[in-house]
Amino acid sequence: MSQSSMLGRGVVLVFSAVFAVLFIGGGYWAGLRPLAETLYTAWSVRGWQPAPAQVLDAQLRKMADSEGGTTYQALTRYRYEYAGKPYEGQRIGLDAKGGADNIGDWQERWYRTLLQAQQQSQPVTAWVNPQAPEQALLDPSIRWLLLTLRLPFALVFTPIGLVAGVMFLRLLIGRAAPAEDVQPVSSIAKGHLGLWFFSLFWCGISFPMAALLWSDAYAPWWGKAFISVFILIGLGLVWAAAQQSRKVWLYHGLGMTALPARPKAGHPVEITLLLPPRAARQEHPDFAETLQLRLVHYRVDESASGSPERAVEMLDAETRRYPQADGGLRLVARFTLPDDAPADGAKRGGERVDWRVELWHARRLELAYGLPVQAAVVSWASSSPVEDRFDRRAKWTQATPITLPDAFADAASQPQERSPHPLFLPPGVVLNEGREAWSLEFSQTHWRWSAAFALLLLMAEWWANDRLQGGVVAWPHTLGSILFTCTLMAWALHAATRRWLLRVQDDGIVVLRCSWLWKSTALLPGDASQALVHKLFFTSGSGTSEQAYHAVYAKDAAGALLRLTPGLPGAESAQAVGHALARAWRDRQGAFSPGVERILPASYVRPGWGCLLLLVAAGVFAYGPHPLRWGKAPEPLRAGSSARVWSAADARLLDAQNAHDPVALGHALRDGANPDLLADTGSSMLMLAAHRGQMAHVELLLTAGAQVDLRQSLKDSERGDTALLRAFYGGHLEVAQRLVKAGASLQAHNRWDWGPVHMAAQSGCVPCLAWLKAHGQSLSEPALASRGETPAMLAASKGQLTVLEWLQREGVDLWACDSQGKNVLDWARFRKQADVEQWLLGHRPPWP
Numbered sequence: 001m002s003q004s005s006m007l008g009r010g011v012v013l014v015f016s017a018v019f020a021v022l023f024i025g026g027g028y029w030a031g032l033r034p035l036a037e038t039l040y041t042a043w044s045v046r047g048w049q050p051a052p053a054q055v056l057d058a059q060l061r062k063m064a065d066s067e068g069g070t071t072y073q074a075l076t077r078y079r080y081e082y083a084g085k086p087y088e089g090q091r092i093g094l095d096a097k098g099g100a101d102n103i104g105d106w107q108e109r110w111y112r113t114l115l116q117a118q119q120q121s122q123p124v125t126a127w128v129n130p131q132a133p134e135q136a137l138l139d140p141s142i143r144w145l146l147l148t149l150r151l152p153f154a155l156v157f158t159p160i161g162l163v164a165g166v167m168f169l170r171l172l173i174g175r176a177a178p179a180e181d182v183q184p185v186s187s188i189a190k191g192h193l194g195l196w197f198f199s200l201f202w203c204g205i206s207f208p209m210a211a212l213l214w215s216d217a218y219a220p221w222w223g224k225a226f227i228s229v230f231i232l233i234g235l236g237l238v239w240a241a242a243q244q245s246r247k248v249w250l251y252h253g254l255g256m257t258a259l260p261a262r263p264k265a266g267h268p269v270e271i272t273l274l275l276p277p278r279a280a281r282q283e284h285p286d287f288a289e290t291l292q293l294r295l296v297h298y299r300v301d302e303s304a305s306g307s308p309e310r311a312v313e314m315l316d317a318e319t320r321r322y323p324q325a326d327g328g329l330r331l332v333a334r335f336t337l338p339d340d341a342p343a344d345g346a347k348r349g350g351e352r353v354d355w356r357v358e359l360w361h362a363r364r365l366e367l368a369y370g371l372p373v374q375a376a377v378v379s380w381a382s383s384s385p386v387e388d389r390f391d392r393r394a395k396w397t398q399a400t401p402i403t404l405p406d407a408f409a410d411a412a413s414q415p416q417e418r419s420p421h422p423l424f425l426p427p428g429v430v431l432n433e434g435r436e437a438w439s440l441e442f443s444q445t446h447w448r449w450s451a452a453f454a455l456l457l458l459m460a461e462w463w464a465n466d467r468l469q470g471g472v473v474a475w476p477h478t479l480g481s482i483l484f485t486c487t488l489m490a491w492a493l494h495a496a497t498r499r500w501l502l503r504v505q506d507d508g509i510v511v512l513r514c515s516w517l518w519k520s521t522a523l524l525p526g527d528a529s530q531a532l533v534h535k536l537f538f539t540s541g542s543g544t545s546e547q548a549y550h551a552v553y554a555k556d557a558a559g560a561l562l563r564l565t566p567g568l569p570g571a572e573s574a575q576a577v578g579h580a581l582a583r584a585w586r587d588r589q590g591a592f593s594p595g596v597e598r599i600l601p602a603s604y605v606r607p608g609w610g611c612l613l614l615l616v617a618a619g620v621f622a623y624g625p626h627p628l629r630w631g632k633a634p635e636p637l638r639a640g641s642s643a644r645v646w647s648a649a650d651a652r653l654l655d656a657q658n659a660h661d662p663v664a665l666g667h668a669l670r671d672g673a674n675p676d677l678l679a680d681t682g683s684s685m686l687m688l689a690a691h692r693g694q695m696a697h698v699e700l701l702l703t704a705g706a707q708v709d710l711r712q713s714l715k716d717s718e719r720g721d722t723a724l725l726r727a728f729y730g731g732h733l734e735v736a737q738r739l740v741k742a743g744a745s746l747q748a749h750n751r752w753d754w755g756p757v758h759m760a761a762q763s764g765c766v767p768c769l770a771w772l773k774a775h776g777q778s779l780s781e782p783a784l785a786s787r788g789e790t791p792a793m794l795a796a797s798k799g800q801l802t803v804l805e806w807l808q809r810e811g812v813d814l815w816a817c818d819s820q821g822k823n824v825l826d827w828a829r830f831r832k833q834a835d836v837e838q839w840l841l842g843h844r845p846p847w848p
Contacts (some may be wrong), residue, residue, distance in 0.1 A: 016168040023161030023787030029431070031153025034095070038147060041094045045127055045140045053080035053089070053126035053138075058114035058776075060107070062753065063100050063784050070785070072107040073100035075179065076114045080126045082133040089126060089136040093143065103212075104145045110138070111148070112736070115776045148211040155204035159197065185254050187356075187368040191659035192241075192248050199237035206230035247367075250279045256357065256369045265341035265376040269358050270334045271295070276328035290362045293319045293333035298354040299390060309354070312390040313338070331359075340389065343375040349391035397560070399533040399553065400571070402578035425580065426573035437510075438584040440502040440577065442566050444495075451495035458488045464470045475621045477685075482621045486614055493517050493610050500566055504584040509554070511564055522562055522603045528554040529585040534574035537567040550574040552581070649673035657685050662696035675706035682712045683726075690723040690739065693732035698723075698739070708744045720751040728756045731763035733771060746775060754794075761791035761807075764800040769807075788818040796828040796836050804836065808843065815845060 058075040063071050079088050089800060091415040092098070101107065113248050117124050129135040210227045263269035271293055280288055297313035315335045320331040320599050342348055344355045355373040359366045374515040388394075425431060461484065477487050490571055503510040511522040537551040549567030552574050556562045564581070586723030653673035656664035665685075669675060677685050686706045689697035702708065712721045721729070724744040727736040736756075740746065749755045757777050760768035769791075773779055782788040792814045797801040804824075808814060825844070828836040 005109040013168060013171050016164045016171065018160045020165035020168055023164065023619055025161075027153050027156075027158030027161055029151050029456045031155070031157060035147065035150050035154055037096075038094050038142060041096070042142050045094070045129075045137065048127040048129050048136075048140065049082070050125050051080045051082055051128050051136070052123040053078040054121075054123055055114050055118040056088075058111060058118050059778060060111040061100065062749070062781075071100035071102045072111075073098065074107045074111040074114065076110075076138075078114075078124065078126060078138070080128065080136060081769060082128045082130075085133065087128075087136065089133055089134075091135075091137045093137065093139045094141075101146065103143070103149055106143055106146075112556070119776060133610070134435050145212060148208045151208045152204045156201050161199060163197065186251065186254060186256075186367045188244060188247050188251060195237070195244050199241045202230075202237055203234040204233050248274075251367060252276065252278075254279065254367075258371060262372045262374050263337055264374045265337050266339040268334055268336045269295075269371075270332065271371075273359060274324075275329040275330040275331065275504060277324075280323075280329035287319060287361065288329055289323070291319065291329075291366075292360045293317070293331055294337045294358045294360060294503075295337075296358055296368075297390075298352040298356060299348065299392075300354055301351050303350060337373060339372055339376060340387075341375065342388070344373045346375065348388050349393050351392075354559060358517075368796050395536050397535075402534060402552070402575055402582075404530065404582050411435075425576055426568055426570075427615045429568075429577065431580070436505065438504040438588055440565075440580065442500040442502075444498050444500060447495040447498045449490045454488045454492040454495065458485065458492070461485065461488075477621065482618060485621065486618050490517060490610075490614055493614070497610075502564060502581065504581060504587055504588055506731070508562075509581070509585070511562070514608070516608050517614075517792045518605075518611075519608050520605045522556070524554055524556055524562065526585045526589050528556070529578075529581045531555065532564075532578040532581065533561070534571060534578065539570050547837060552578050647673075650677050653677055653685065654679060657688055657697065660692070660694065662694070662700060665697055666700050669700060669704045675701050675704040676710055682708050683721075684712070684723070686710070686714060686723040687721060687726045690727040690732065690735050691730045693727075693730055695732075695735055695738065698735055702738075702742050708739055708742045709748060711750075719754070722748045722750075724748055725750060725754070725756065725759050728759035728765065728768055728772075729763055731760070731765035731768060733765060733768045736768065737771070746772070746777060749783075749785075751785065755781060755782035755783075757781060757792055758783060758789075761795040761800065761803050762798045764795070764798070764803055766802055766806045769803065775808070779807060779810060780816065782818070784817070787820055790816055790818075790824075792816075792823075793818065793826050793827040796824045796833060796840070798832040799828075799831070799833040799836055801836050801839055804839065814840075814843075830843065 003060060053244065056079055057075075061073040061075055063073070075090070076092060077088060077090055079086060081087070093106075114124070116122070124138060126136045126138055127140050143623070146621045206227070210231050213224055213227050255274045257272045259270045260267075273293065295315040295317075296311050297315075298309050300307050300309040300311050311773060315337075317333045317335050320332045322332065341355075344353060346353045355371040356368045357371050358368045393411075425440075428445065430443075431443045432439045432441065461481075476482050494515045499512070499514055501510075501512040501514075503512065504526070507525040508526045511524070513520045526809060530555070533553050534550045535553060537549050539549065540547045547569060548571070549569055550571050550573065551563050551567055552565045553561040555561055565574070565577055568577060580791040649668050649671040650673050652671070653665060653668035653679065656662075656668055675685065679685075679688065683691075684706065686701045686708070687710075688694075689701060701740040708724075709722050712719065722744065724736055724739045727739060736744075744754055755777070757769065757772050757779060758781075760772060769779065778791055780792070782790050792804060792807055792812065804809070804814065817823050822830075825837065825840045828840060
């Protein structure tokens with residue numbers, strides 16, 4: 001074994017070992033183990049006894065995950081009695097360790113239930129293990145959503161790890177058998193396990209996702225319909241795998257032999273296929289009579305995704321059938337390989353050569369075997385390389401001459417030069433013959449469509465950035481937006497005005513490709529039209545629907561090929577255009593006096609006047625007015641304001657809010673102002689009124705239909721407050737109570753995870769804190785999305801000494817630490833709150 005192969009084997013061994021350990025471990029710890037524990041516990045608690053329990057504490061812990069989301073964990077303590085003895089429990093569900101998650105609303109629902117039971121002193125039902133009364137739980141039901149989420153780890157990760165482990169063991173202890181001893185394997189046996197593996201992988205991912213989405217009452221209908229497509233695909237894959245398994249069972253015991261075992265090019269080979277009895281006796285009465293053996297030569301493109309293959313050669317031979325004593329059937333066929341047959345597995349034109357023996361039933365392929373064909377021995381010293389008949393790259397470089405009759409006027413005298421079909425100019429080619437020149441103009445339909453697409457993209461960009469606002473145009477002003485707009489404008493201008501013209505003049509042939517943006521001209525001598533060629537330019541479609549497009553070429557003065565036409569549909573279209581050019585030159589070539597030399601202009605490439613238009617547009621975007629008025633705006637822009645355009649009623653609403661004028665605010669709302677209008681800071685009118693304690697404004701805005709839980713989210717730099725959080729931040733309890741009555745959520749938190757208690761602590765509103773405590777809000781909740789600061793830390797940073805004194809009287813631990821190990825004293829010192837710092841030093845507990 002070579003050093004490179006040993007290194008490659010070692011890399012595969014290490015990779016498969018790491019892959020197996022990671023996926024088997026992940027599948028076990030995240031899938032199999034919790035699934036087994038949940039199902040075992042659900043089975044065990046069937047015999048547990050119910051007992052009334054008194055809720056002692058209920059909390060909802062919120063934690064920010066690595067992806068920016070929030071997980072929840074319901075925590076509780078409850079007391080119950082069993083057999084006359086008191087016990088305390090903390091377990092809620094079947095999962096003994098518990099944990100935070102955001103799967104459904106199970107955590108929040110249990111928190112609300114336990115909080116209500118604690119506030120109203122109502123008992124809850126605890127299920128107690130009679131064998132060990134210290135074990136109890138509140139919810140003995142299975143959380144099917146959580147169980148479904150764990151299924152992909154069990155059904156996908158574990159099998160992938162096992163496959164990697166099997167690969168590792170085979171590479172570690174496996175030995176390759178000699179080539180002569182290797183038994184051929186059929187195609188159905190090769191792909192059988194792989195199809196099942198992919199089916200389970202697909203279903204293991206899509207089915208749990210569908211279950212989660214279908215169980216969500218707030219999920220959109222189109223999302224449920226979209227995930228249903230994946231379910232149908234998964235069911236189709238399982239059905240296909242089951243059909244493949246049935247075929248494997250039918251043909252189990254099938255054997256194939258080839259004489260010789262490694263046939264050579266130019267020699268015969270006899271193929272024998274022995275079918276087992278169950279395969280020979282299928283439900284079709286004429287099954288055995290319609291079986292046929294074929295030898296097929298494939299080319300496989302391994303460089304492309306999915307390794308597409310094409311059958312380039314199919315050898316048929318008489319298939320002889322011999323019934324066997326046990327009910328089986330022996331099929332025999334004798335094929336003769338072509339003299340230039342390449343070896344199986346060889347590379348030809350960037351493709352791999354595959355020789356296969358195929359068994360066909362009617363028009364359906366049943367199975368296939370690989371055949372190790374050997375190429376003929378070539379003497380490299382005396383023989384030239386054998387040309388590959390099926391190299392698809394050859395036709396891309398092959399230049400086919402356009403044959404011309406000797407006399408266009410008498411085509412009947414040259415029947416051998418006639419095309420099998422009449423040569424007409426293809427659609428999209430317009431012929432014009434005038435006094436100065438004979439011209440062909442080629443349609444540019446696909447360019448016109450690309451221009452329309454560019455304009456659609458430009459319109460989408462203008463719509464997304466709201467550039468047209470009632471009488472004002474907001475030009476792009478950043479470098480990226482200017483480049484994007486100018487690029488789309490340039491493409492649309494070029495594609496919409498592009499022309500391709502061939503002119504046959506008295507002094508030669510002119511190839512003109514131009515638009516308003518660019519112009520290219522090439523000149524050729526007229527005699528070049530008598531030696532034209534055409535080449536394959538591009539293809540569209542595939543298989544039987546593939547369409548080849550050819551272009552016409554001519555040699556310029558330097559002898560290089562110059563393309564004269566765009567891609568034309570088919571070789572006959574190129575032939576027709578070539579004939580037309582040659583005839584046009586014979587009709588129009590000039591007659592010159594001896595000694596007179598005509599000077600031809602040179603070829604050139606130069607920009608058009610549209611480039612100047614683009615430069616002007618770029619200059620206007622970069623240095624022009626922002627925004628530009630093109631009509632009467634509904635409201636003039638005030639000095640120093642942004643480019644945002646307000647309606648008249650909205651502008652009066654904003655002015656009334658800033659002027660603390662409830663009468664004017666009410667008039668603006670009656671005139672159609674938006675009650676959810678956002679100021680330039682991103683705050684709604686309700687947020688501003690709540691922060692300032694403007695109860696009259698709050699009443700008017702709520703009556704007009706303002707969204708009570710609208711968040712401040714116009715900019716990423718803002719906190720994401722709601723009006724309720726702003727009311728507590730301003731210390732306005734009455735406003736906060738009115739918002740809660742209107743439906744505002746006390747569970748609202750901003751991006752920093754500050755809730756109502758955090759906001760009230762910063763404002764110094766002790767009545768707000770007392771009211772929040774009475775409504776079940778935790779006074780020591782850390783802001784986990786930030787750095788874990790508590791309400792006491794925020795109060796210390798704001799110098800709210802009365803809040804700290806009240807929290808201490810309520811039994812709150814003031815000396816907890818945040819995620820960076822800082823306590824309330826550090827927060828006071830950082831904000832230089834001397835009075836708070838002095839008070840804390842006098843009330844600091846003794847350190848251990």
